[in-house]
Amino acid sequence: MKVSQYVTEQLVAWGVRRIYGVAGDALFTWLDALGRQDEIRYVACRNEAAAAMMASAEAKLTGRPAVCMATMGPGTVNLLNGLADAWADRAPVVAITGQVESYKLGGGYKQFVPQEDLMRPLCRYTTTVAHAEAIGDVLHRAFATAAQQKGVAHVSICKDVFERQTSAQIVPELPRVSAAVRPDRIELEHAAERLADARKPLLLLGAGARQDAEGCRRLAEQLGAGILLTLGGKGAVDDSHRLVLGGWGEGGSEAGLLALAEADLLVILGASWFPRSYLPKQLPILQVDSHAESIHAHPRLLSVTANLDDVLPLWRRRLESRQLDDAWEEQVERWHAKFLEETQAIVVQRNGDKIKPETLLHSLGNVVERDAIVALDTGEHTLWFNRAFRSAAQWPLFSGKWRTMGFGLPAAIAAKLVFPDRQVVCVTGDGGLQMCLAELMTAVEQDVSFLLIVVNNGTLGLEEIKMKQKGYRPFGVSMRNPDFARLAEACGVQSRSVQTVEELEGALREALASERLTLLDVSCTSPTLTERKKQIPFQAQA
Numbered sequence: 001m002k003v004s005q006y007v008t009e010q011l012v013a014w015g016v017r018r019i020y021g022v023a024g025d026a027l028f029t030w031l032d033a034l035g036r037q038d039e040i041r042y043v044a045c046r047n048e049a050a051a052a053m054m055a056s057a058e059a060k061l062t063g064r065p066a067v068c069m070a071t072m073g074p075g076t077v078n079l080l081n082g083l084a085d086a087w088a089d090r091a092p093v094v095a096i097t098g099q100v101e102s103y104k105l106g107g108g109y110k111q112f113v114p115q116e117d118l119m120r121p122l123c124r125y126t127t128t129v130a131h132a133e134a135i136g137d138v139l140h141r142a143f144a145t146a147a148q149q150k151g152v153a154h155v156s157i158c159k160d161v162f163e164r165q166t167s168a169q170i171v172p173e174l175p176r177v178s179a180a181v182r183p184d185r186i187e188l189e190h191a192a193e194r195l196a197d198a199r200k201p202l203l204l205l206g207a208g209a210r211q212d213a214e215g216c217r218r219l220a221e222q223l224g225a226g227i228l229l230t231l232g233g234k235g236a237v238d239d240s241h242r243l244v245l246g247g248w249g250e251g252g253s254e255a256g257l258l259a260l261a262e263a264d265l266l267v268i269l270g271a272s273w274f275p276r277s278y279l280p281k282q283l284p285i286l287q288v289d290s291h292a293e294s295i296h297a298h299p300r301l302l303s304v305t306a307n308l309d310d311v312l313p314l315w316r317r318r319l320e321s322r323q324l325d326d327a328w329e330e331q332v333e334r335w336h337a338k339f340l341e342e343t344q345a346i347v348v349q350r351n352g353d354k355i356k357p358e359t360l361l362h363s364l365g366n367v368v369e370r371d372a373i374v375a376l377d378t379g380e381h382t383l384w385f386n387r388a389f390r391s392a393a394q395w396p397l398f399s400g401k402w403r404t405m406g407f408g409l410p411a412a413i414a415a416k417l418v419f420p421d422r423q424v425v426c427v428t429g430d431g432g433l434q435m436c437l438a439e440l441m442t443a444v445e446q447d448v449s450f451l452l453i454v455v456n457n458g459t460l461g462l463e464e465i466k467m468k469q470k471g472y473r474p475f476g477v478s479m480r481n482p483d484f485a486r487l488a489e490a491c492g493v494q495s496r497s498v499q500t501v502e503e504l505e506g507a508l509r510e511a512l513a514s515e516r517l518t519l520l521d522v523s524c525t526s527p528t529l530t531e532r533k534k535q536i537p538f539q540a541q542a
Contacts (some may be wrong), residue, residue, distance in 0.1 A: 024071020027100025052082020073111025136168030207232030208270025
């Protein structure tokens, strides 16, 4: 069969159900093959960066390799931003790109660029297929590498190779991916002793803690330990749980900072990041992670390289005879009450007031379904989500370490395609939306329905606040925005503008009840520096 047909049939056999991409002449033969079948859904995006973001979002949600595609030259270059998100957050993505004809490789031809050189910093594997007989082994290695190493794999296929015949055979299954890490018994026992000796422990749960959220919660209860949640860990334990103290860092809680100041041990479970400037210098740390490269370089840190499901049962058995420190547990519960009070205090507004972003996100938390997926763009509203949104079991989907603006809308589209029966909400700033605004038509074409909330404050809010914080006069951050509601209507999207607090919750409920793609253009305040310093602890506290 032709290479184009082989690639299509092989992806079907491996369970690929969506490919995100933008057409280009290096892909014509493959696009023709995709158009002649109905097992893989081709999602025609407006920009290759958004296509890669969609693939990254799908991979984060499923844990399986997701696929994006682009043509040669500018198409491949455009992919890089979305692939960088997958690289930074360890999401398994396979990017398949077209390339100039094999006899043009290395020459000064139109749209030629050495793609492997471009991709290498972001990829676990990258290669160019210049002969039809190589396609089987290369494709297999790309998928196996992306799946096992949790990262990006890239296959560039020359334009003429797509049209050639190959004798490569369809491989029905990929190798089983093993996530097993053989724990060191002495390391485990040493850590258990440290945990048993702690009188005032805290747990920090990250995205990796979701794999055994129940075990993490039970460990906290056994220890009487306060629970801090990273943005990725938000929803792993219900915010209403008596030991939860909120987030940590710029979007964190004052209750969490108070607890850190008094704790005698911080236990990090499934979190590859924490804000060091908020960490008391003398606080000992115990970290568990299955990836050694995610263990933090810290002089007071004891590490355990293992999977949580191997560690937590052993620790719980070792701690059965440990006596709880009732005074510490009671103090944690008081901090929990303070954490809830903090939220109520920052969202208090009068009818007629312009909406604060924290009020918007708190109100959203009151009305979304318990298992909703909340796709977040990068910006000021992300901090307020961490601080003001009261999570039960919702899943935040965001650009973690790359933190690219424009992620929210593509991520929401992918989330709804992957989980059509789950409620999906996208929260984006006016700046982030305009970076991928054209993907609104992608959402319309794909007939996906979700709520798209635009935090419209006419500024790149996070940049404005940080410039003020450093003593600069904000410049280059103000934005002249279109009428987002009318723009959405022009695209065939249901829309509404929300101006005041009394309109907000009703508008959210109405939009969430709709079975149509709906945009809410929410006019929000841009808080002054004085207000923001009261609300977000920018400075480290011992």
